[in-house]
Amino acid sequence: MDDTIIRTENLHHSYAASEDELEIEVLHGIDLHVKQGSFVGILGHNGSGKSTLAKHFNAVLLPDVGKVWVSGMDTSSEENTLDIRRTVGMVFQNPDNQIVANVVEEDVAFAPENLGYPTEEIRKRVDDALKAVDMYDMRTHAPHLLSGGQKQRIAIAGVIAMRPRCIVLDEPTAMLDPYGRREVIETIRVLNKVFGITVILITHHMGEVTRADRVIVMDEGRVYMDGTPAEIFSQVEKLRSVHLDAPPTVALLYELRKEGLNVPLDALEPEDCAAVIGALIKHKA
Amino acid sequence: MLKDITLGQYFPVDTPIHRLDPRVKLVLTVVFIVALFLAKWIYSYALMLAYVVVVTGLARIRPKALFKGLKPLIIIIFVTAVLNMLYTGGEPVLVIWKLRITEQGLYAAAFMVLRIMLLVCGTFLLTYTTSPIMLTDGMEALMKPLGLIKVPVHELAMMMSIALRFIPTLIEETDKIVSAQKARGADFSSGNIVRRAKALIPILVPLFVSAFRRADELAMAMECRCYHGGKGRTRLHMLSMHSRDAAAIFAGAAILAGTVVLRSYGL
Numbered sequence: 001m002d003d004t005i006i007r008t009e010n011l012h013h014s015y016a017a018s019e020d021e022l023e024i025e026v027l028h029g030i031d032l033h034v035k036q037g038s039f040v041g042i043l044g045h046n047g048s049g050k051s052t053l054a055k056h057f058n059a060v061l062l063p064d065v066g067k068v069w070v071s072g073m074d075t076s077s078e079e080n081t082l083d084i085r086r087t088v089g090m091v092f093q094n095p096d097n098q099i100v101a102n103v104v105e106e107d108v109a110f111a112p113e114n115l116g117y118p119t120e121e122i123r124k125r126v127d128d129a130l131k132a133v134d135m136y137d138m139r140t141h142a143p144h145l146l147s148g149g150q151k152q153r154i155a156i157a158g159v160i161a162m163r164p165r166c167i168v169l170d171e172p173t174a175m176l177d178p179y180g181r182r183e184v185i186e187t188i189r190v191l192n193k194v195f196g197i198t199v200i201l202i203t204h205h206m207g208e209v210t211r212a213d214r215v216i217v218m219d220e221g222r223v224y225m226d227g228t229p230a231e232i233f234s235q236v237e238k239l240r241s242v243h244l245d246a247p248p249t250v251a252l253l254y255e256l257r258k259e260g261l262n263v264p265l266d267a268l269e270p271e272d273c274a275a276v277i278g279a280l281i282k283h284k285a
Numbered sequence: 286m287l288k289d290i291t292l293g294q295y296f297p298v299d300t301p302i303h304r305l306d307p308r309v310k311l312v313l314t315v316v317f318i319v320a321l322f323l324a325k326w327i328y329s330y331a332l333m334l335a336y337v338v339v340v341t342g343l344a345r346i347r348p349k350a351l352f353k354g355l356k357p358l359i360i361i362i363f364v365t366a367v368l369n370m371l372y373t374g375g376e377p378v379l380v381i382w383k384l385r386i387t388e389q390g391l392y393a394a395a396f397m398v399l400r401i402m403l404l405v406c407g408t409f410l411l412t413y414t415t416s417p418i419m420l421t422d423g424m425e426a427l428m429k430p431l432g433l434i435k436v437p438v439h440e441l442a443m444m445m446s447i448a449l450r451f452i453p454t455l456i457e458e459t460d461k462i463v464s465a466q467k468a469r470g471a472d473f474s475s476g477n478i479v480r481r482a483k484a485l486i487p488i489l490v491p492l493f494v495s496a497f498r499r500a501d502e503l504a505m506a507m508e509c510r511c512y513h514g515g516k517g518r519t520r521l522h523m524l525s526m527h528s529r530d531a532a533a534i535f536a537g538a539a540i541l542a543g544t545v546v547l548r549s550y551g552l
Contacts, residue, residue: 058509060505060508060509082511082513085508085509085510085511086511089509089510090506090509092502092505092506094499094502096454096499097499097502097503097506098502098503098506099450100446100447100450100503100506100507101418101446101450102416102417102418102446102449102450103418105521106418106521106522109520109521110507110510110512111510111511112519112521113518113519113520113521114510114511114512114513114518115511116517116518116519117519118519119519119520119521119522119523122519122520122521123521126521142453143450144453144454144457155506158510159509159510162510162511
């Protein structure tokens with residue numbers, strides 16, 4: 001299939017707990033197709049294997065059993081590694097530990113420098129990337145003086161300067177305050193909608209993926225649920241059984257429903273939820 | 286509290302000296318040091334002093350900033366001066382008990398003090414006018430030939446620039462750990478020196494653990510951004526020579542030649 005950017009087949013992965021000890025398998029056969037240009041959210045509580053899975057998407061980890069293909073390239077063959085990493089960029093949780101340079105633009109330039117582009121091309125990519133995350137005005141600042149949300153946007157710019165077709169974000173908002181979280185999520189949405197970059201967002205904030213095209217719920221190293229946000233989040237009980245909560249909107253509607261009110265469960269956005277409840281009140285009155 | 290430490294002491298101002306190529310500035314600093322050690326008599330020292338004064342003026346550095354840099358060296362300068370005064374042979378001009386101060390001794394002391402001060406000021410001019418990144422880039426470029434004898438020049442430069450990048454992050458972290466330990470009743474300010482040194486252990490251990498974890502994550506993030514060593518790597522800011530750099534090299538050569546000539550006449 002041409003519009004598949006990432007494909008995994010029977011993917012298994014184990015970590016050695018320590019030397020001489022038994023290996024612990026954390027991924028037990030994952031089969032996934034991720035469509036080019038889509039916005040995929042991956043949910044799961046701690047230890048569900050979601051970060052491990054993410055690291056297979058750009059050959060940071062290699063499968064023990066099974067295969068991973070990134071736009072047709074097998075991650076297990078070493079000559080593909082560099083091409084895979086420029087196709088699928090990766091953003092991590094702690095922005096401080098991903099920033100390499102003392103100046104914002106030098107940091108964003110790091111990846112294109114590694115790829116050996118000429119100076120003018122690097123300049124252009126850096127400027128484009130900084131504009132895409134709305135940090136162009138800060139290009140000569142020192143990263144350690146920026147807020148958490150700004151730092152994370154710099155980290156994202158540092159990845160998109162490679163012009164990847166896909167970016168994987170491993171809990172990029174976990175260390176941010178609500179304001180920074182909103183900044184980062186907004187930036188990710190723009191990248192997906194305006195620039196057509198495939199986004200794989202790993203998170204445990206349900207609210208961040210309500211507008212995704214697809215949500216995958218991981219549990220115990222397996223794909224537990226897979227569908228549209230409306231499909232997934234309306235199954236409140238099933239989510240709770242793997243220690244995940246429905247977004248606040250759905251949780252509210254779910255409680256109302258338990259009280260015997262006839263409300264739909266798939267009004268995920270606060271505005272939609274408000275509209276549903278507003279209609280309900282009007283109807284009652 | 287630790288945030289007040291200024292590192293690298295770089296003063297970002299836009300002057301011709303700041304804009305000079307870092308390679309040129311590094312070479313000029315070495316030339317200056319060599320010339321300073323070749324200096325023999327008042328005229329050569331005057332030349333060196335003139336160089337420092339002119340560069341300070343061009344770089345718009347306040348003399349106060351240079352003197353501040355000399356402050357920690359006052360004791361060393363004083364001791365050197367006294368020793369030179371007392372242990373240089375020649376005609377005594379002043380004898381107090383067993384101590385003989387000679388005319389030559391006075392000159393030697395004065396020159397030595399001047400030499401140390403100029404040496405320090407000359408190198409400060411480099412760090413005041415060159416950002417740490419430029420300095421690292423300059424060193425990497427100048428040491429490149431060492432790569433032929435298997436010196437990992439690029440890796441060393443990368444290590445240095447990452448170290449510079451993480452200094453503020455680790456200082457901030459140290460602050461946090463200190464506060465956390467104080468909140469648990471740790472006492473860093475009383476007791477003798479051994480006790481105080483021991484009190485540092487609960488700060489250093491978490492700091493090291495976290496530094497290693499950061500290093501691990503950073504290495505992974507760098508690999509994800511296609512870092513694969515210095516081979517085939519280009520730069521956003523390529524170092525390039527301009528006419529002002531040529532002028533600076535010419536000036537440096539002139540000063541060195543001048544000192545050599547003055548020295549041959551014993552001046």
